[in-house]
Amino acid sequence: xxxxxxxxxxxxxxxxxxxxxxxxxxxxxxxxxxxxxxxxxxxxxxxxxxxxxxxxxxxxxxxxxxxxxxxxxxxxxxxxxxxxxxxxxxxxxxxxxxxxxxxxxxxxxxxxxxxxxxxxxxxxxxxxxxxxxxxxxxxxxxxxxxxxxxxxxxxxxxxxxxxxxxxxxxxxxxxxxxxxxxxxx
Numbered sequence: 001x002x003x004x005x006x007x008x009x010x011x012x013x014x015x016x017x018x019x020x021x022x023x024x025x026x027x028x029x030x031x032x033x034x035x036x037x038x039x040x041x042x043x044x045x046x047x048x049x050x051x052x053x054x055x056x057x058x059x060x061x062x063x064x065x066x067x068x069x070x071x072x073x074x075x076x077x078x079x080x081x082x083x084x085x086x087x088x089x090x091x092x093x094x095x096x097x098x099x100x101x102x103x104x105x106x107x108x109x110x111x112x113x114x115x116x117x118x119x120x121x122x123x124x125x126x127x128x129x130x131x132x133x134x135x136x137x138x139x140x141x142x143x144x145x146x147x148x149x150x151x152x153x154x155x156x157x158x159x160x161x162x163x164x165x166x167x168x169x170x171x172x173x174x175x176x177x178x179x180x181x182x183x184x185x
Contacts, residue, residue, distance in 0.1 A: 079110025
């Protein structure tokens with residue numbers, strides 16, 4: 001089975017380098033323009049996070065196609081750090097501790113990496129269990145969602161090694177248990 005893990009286009013929060021995990025931002029004009037120059041890889045099913053930036057990206061990359069929304073594919077909730085930049089947070093002791101722990105723990109009022117990973121892997125596996133053996137499935141999701149899925153299901157690299165640019169991602173094979181990255185998109 002072929003799986004495409006695609007990161008949403010740019011938002012204003014991405015441009016400003018903000019933690020916009022659960023913040024429901026639309027694509028910015030730059031993000032829309034960059035996506036209009038792209039075509040989504042050929043897919044039989046398009047799955048997206050419920051957040052607006054992913055739904056808009058799916059509509060641009062796959063015009064006129066049905067998009068299935070899967071709530072548990074949303075980005076992590078950064079809690080108290082949500083919608084802030086490094087510069088705004090760098091002197092906050094809780095933020096420093098979170099960074100020193102490589103973002104493993106939950107930010108105050110937010111979600112840990114392990115919680116997000118468990119949620120996203122469960123959602124991915126549920127979607128894939130309902131797919132036909134020859135289907136091509138495009139997931140239009142978030143950078144953190146992609147990193148969680150690949151770290152858990154294709155563990156040759158660490159979490160931060162799987163960063164995808166806005167509008168980019170990975171083409172993968174799926175054997176029912178593991179992802180195999182075939183190409184960068």
